[in-house]
Amino acid sequence: MSTSWTHFPSPIGLLRAEASALGLVRVRLVGAPADEVTGPGRAHLEAFLDFAERYFAGQPVRYAGALDLERATPQQARLWRYVQGIPYGRTQSYAQVGRAVGLHPRAVGAGMRACPFLLVVPAHRVIHADGRVGGFAGHEGVKAWLLRFEQASRPSGTS
Template sequence: MTFRYDFAPTPFGDALAVFSDEGIVRFDLSESDDPSVPWLLENVSRQLHAVPEPDPGAADDLVALLDEYFDGEPVRFHEHLALDWRLSEGFSRTALQTITTIAWGETLSYGEVAALAGHPGAARAVGTACRLTPFSIIVPVHRVVRSDGSAGHYGAHPERKRFLLDLESGR
């Protein structure tokens, strides 16, 4: 299996896109101003047990979809990109796959996602799956909100979640 990476621009800065022979395996919004910092690639390499090679242009299709998305088009990334789920397993994968069914502009609570994923009462596990998703934006974990309807967190950047929810609601 070969892995390669490229960067994709977002309103939050460049994001790391890692691809396998089977599809996109990781899409990371950087927590740093420079997503090319070595620790980011080292972390992905540890998870994959392989070092991805740079491949400028590998993310071109993703970049086109992101451009449409950030222009307000209701893009369903998983319908256009092959997702390689190797970095998510068990209930986390089930929860994330359930989240891909949440429509543009809609939200579900963590508890509702847990119930749809077949494990009522596993709302906290859904939260963990959202926090650890290997597919930021591509799997719309930002559409999962608290039971009281408030947005909640998005990693260390709740303002990003609010931006994405506002984008999808047309605000």
């Protein structure tokens, strides 16, 4: 299946978003951008760009666009959809998430490491029960930054 892609400069580095006609395929940190391609996923990329701009402006947004989960296992798809629902500025432990989706906490960690949707599936909101941030596919500093950013940007009156 062909994909389209775009880049978004963010406070955590350059993000590359890729989409198919079905939805967003992946969002990841990258180096220098390549030429953008137009194609069947362009509308999904526009939805991501709108989400990312609003997110980094400090708005408590949730990505509402489609995800292309054709490469995901049924367990991964269930896990990633659940994690999408963790509210901005909030966290849940690996164990809490595991209980909610019927997975062992280690399987939750493995599923979060395999998640190709940086930000749109907010894996950074899944932490250890004792408050430690935990892993983030080699970007633990990014995970901590995102959590601090959301706390600082959270609207007053929310807890």
